[in-house]
Amino acid sequence: MDIKHTLAVIVVAMLCTIFTRAFPFILFGNQRHIPPSVSYLGEMLPKAVMAALLVYCLRQVSFDAPRLLFNQLSCVVITALIHAWKCNTLLSIAVGTGLYMLLSQGILG
Amino acid sequence: MKGILKQAFLKTIPVMVGYVFIGIAFGLLIQRAGYHWLWALAISVLVYAGSMQFVLVGLLTQGASLVTVAITTLMVNSRHMFYGLSFIDTFKTMGKTAWYMVFSLTDETYALFCSTAPVGTDRERKRLMLLMSVLDQSYWVSGSLLGALLGEALSFDITGIDFAMTALFTVICVEQWLANHNHISALLGLLCAIISLLVFGPSAFLLPALVACGTLLMLGRRPLQAYDRYVQTKKTPGKTPKETL
Numbered sequence: 001m002d003i004k005h006t007l008a009v010i011v012v013a014m015l016c017t018i019f020t021r022a023f024p025f026i027l028f029g030n031q032r033h034i035p036p037s038v039s040y041l042g043e044m045l046p047k048a049v050m051a052a053l054l055v056y057c058l059r060q061v062s063f064d065a066p067r068l069l070f071n072q073l074s075c076v077v078i079t080a081l082i083h084a085w086k087c088n089t090l091l092s093i094a095v096g097t098g099l100y101m102l103l104s105q106g107i108l109g
Numbered sequence: 110m111k112g113i114l115k116q117a118f119l120k121t122i123p124v125m126v127g128y129v130f131i132g133i134a135f136g137l138l139i140q141r142a143g144y145h146w147l148w149a150l151a152i153s154v155l156v157y158a159g160s161m162q163f164v165l166v167g168l169l170t171q172g173a174s175l176v177t178v179a180i181t182t183l184m185v186n187s188r189h190m191f192y193g194l195s196f197i198d199t200f201k202t203m204g205k206t207a208w209y210m211v212f213s214l215t216d217e218t219y220a221l222f223c224s225t226a227p228v229g230t231d232r233e234r235k236r237l238m239l240l241m242s243v244l245d246q247s248y249w250v251s252g253s254l255l256g257a258l259l260g261e262a263l264s265f266d267i268t269g270i271d272f273a274m275t276a277l278f279t280v281i282c283v284e285q286w287l288a289n290h291n292h293i294s295a296l297l298g299l300l301c302a303i304i305s306l307l308v309f310g311p312s313a314f315l316l317p318a319l320v321a322c323g324t325l326l327m328l329g330r331r332p333l334q335a336y337d338r339y340v341q342t343k344k345t346p347g348k349t350p351k352e353t354l
Contacts (some may be wrong), residue, residue: 001143005172010148012175013165014155016182017189021214024193025200039191040330041323046188047289048298048322050281052315053164053185055302057275059311075272079279084287089280090130096276097134101269 068104075100113233117240120225124217125248128159132252133259134273135162140260141267142170149257153250157213160281161185162253163274177316184319192219199235206239213242221245290340293333298322 058076061069079096086092102108136149152162161182168178192214193200200207221241228234260267285295298318305318326333 002172006144006148006169008175009165009169009173009178010152010155012178013152013158013161013182016179017156017158017161017186018212020183020186020189021193022211023190025197025211028194028197037327037330040334041326042187042191044294044326044333045184045323047285047294048301048326049184049187049319050278050285051295051298052302052318052322053160054275054278054282055299055306055318056164056167056315057278059306059314072272072275076275076279079276080283083280083283087284087287090127092280092283093131093134093273093276096279097270097273100272100276101267104269104272105266 071100071103075103113237114240117237117244120221120237121241121244121248124221124245127217128245128248129252129255131159131273131277132249132254133256134270134277135159135166136253136256136258137260137267137270138163138256138273139166139169139253140257141270142166144169144257146254146257146261149253150250153253154246157215157246157249158182158186158189159215159217159249160277163277166274171312180316180319184323188216189214192216196222199238203235203239206235210239210242213246215245215249218242218245290343291337293336294326297325301325 054076058072061072063069075096078099079092082095083089083092099108132153135153136146139149139152140146152165156162156165164181164185165178168181173181193211196210196214200210203210218241222238225234225237225241229237282295286292289295301321302314302318305314305321308314309317
């Protein structure tokens with residue numbers, strides 16, 4: 001672990017997060033008119049980014065490791081189904097993660 | 110003052126449950142990635158962005174470049190760009206605390222502000238908002254710290270805890286899917302990511318995937334907006350998501 005790089009990463013992430021949260025105050029502090037392209041991106045971008053991030057979480061999945069593939073994909077499907085059913089964020093994450101831990105530690109088959 | 114603190118605490122209880130729980134998962138995850146609990150503390154105090162912090166652990170361990178970190182953070186947090194709009198006038202009159210209000214405007218805190226009816230005097234309301242922001246971050250920091258310390262103190266096998274992040278994004282995607290009838294941008298994100306993963310491999314695909322998403326969304330703005338209007342008129346609005354991180 002490179003301490004300087006770790007610190008730099010944290011500072012960059014901090015500044016960029018602050019920028020996104022301060023964005024409306026910087027741009028629209030004195031006016032209420034939002035450019036249509038900005039509101040369009042604000043509407044569309046998050047959905048695309050979240051789907052891409054789900055793929056990012058599953059990036060290690062490959063056909064060379066069928067066990068990992070099965071564990072990850074089945075737990076994603078189960079988490080999604082539980083969430084679509086109960087709409088309870090904590091429940092879905094707890095059940096999905098718990099099940100995945102049991103599967104990957106070989107406790108469940 | 111005491112009454113307002115109590116009111117702020119009662120209002121933030123649901124956030125407390127979520128933040129402590131997910132904070133613990135974050136703490137365990139970063140500890141397991143080989144980082145001292147001080148790093149967990151530093152990130153939760155300085156960055157304070159739920160889902161982005163999970164992504165950050167991945168970026169740190171894979172030694173991502175600062176440009177990748179910057180663009181990823183901007184895109185992951187792009188939804189925050191609109192939260193402040195509703196509070197420009199309120200925050201403007203809050204003096205120095207306005208900086209903290211902007212810094213700490215997470216999904217959950219924003220949702221709380223939106224659901225808090227204007228009660229009491231203007232001053233009391235602002236104090237209440239500030240206390241809710243501080244309490245929310247303190248839950249998040251406590252959870253992260255607890256998770257990191259638990260990971261260091263206990264030697265139980267936590268193999269697979271990293272799936273908490275996958276589960277979190279699965280939940281966010283499901284909520285977005287249920288809340289919208291127009292799934293094109295979600296599918297576009299999925300497709301860009303999968304193609305980019307196949308082309309660039311697991312350690313370098315995120316940035317090209319995000320850039321492709323943004324570019325394609327801008328290029329396809331006219332047809333996408335037309336389709337969006339078409340879908341809106343066809344169907345009734347979907348469910349609104351309860352919480353996202």
